[in-house]
Amino acid sequence: GAVVSQHPSWVICKSGTSVKIECRSLDFQATTMFWYRQFPKQSLMLMATSNEGSKATYEQGVEKDKFLINHASLTLSTLTVTSAHPEDSSFYICSARLAEFGELFFGEGSRLTVL
């Protein structure tokens, strides 16, 4: 199957700093990538849909100025958590799909802890 790589796997930062998470499709081109957040013992929550070459589409309640998404190429999308606070501590996961509709391939996830 297709491979999606996410980096870093773990990140610990101080409150007020910004953190960037990368999501790469290693062996295919992904025009669309998805960013999710998952709090402990809860399901995935879609944050935004990242479209290559255009602005991301954010879900209701997700602050676009706080969670900056850039999809500069067909194989890379980045999520930047700006001015992170302890309540932003969560498991962030990206996914991509081969075609407009099809199986989603997930990155390994990035666990963010904000002190």
Place this chain on the structure above:
Amino acid sequence: GQNIDQPTEMTATEGAIVQINCTYQTSGFNGLFWYQQHAGEAPTFLSYNVLDGLEEKGRFSSFLSRSKGYSYLLLKELQMKDSASYLCAGVDSNYQLIWGAGTKLIIKP
């Protein structure tokens, strides 16, 4: 509105069979996914159904009834490593995934 319902938690015995149900209400329907997620890890793909019926893949099978808005994931010959959360996700008319909250499956020896 759109909604996916699945049980929060289930317990089963090693070697047994368990069925995890999922009911869905979506605006249009373009299929249903099942994913497995171990604690602290990303989900992994198990199955995709868009036509009615049962699809078998090794120890795991998935069933869909479009008329009833219902699906289930059947796990046979349970192993301890099957302890995980199982996520049901429906695909709506815009090809967006609507996620269920997941069913935590606990396997006991």
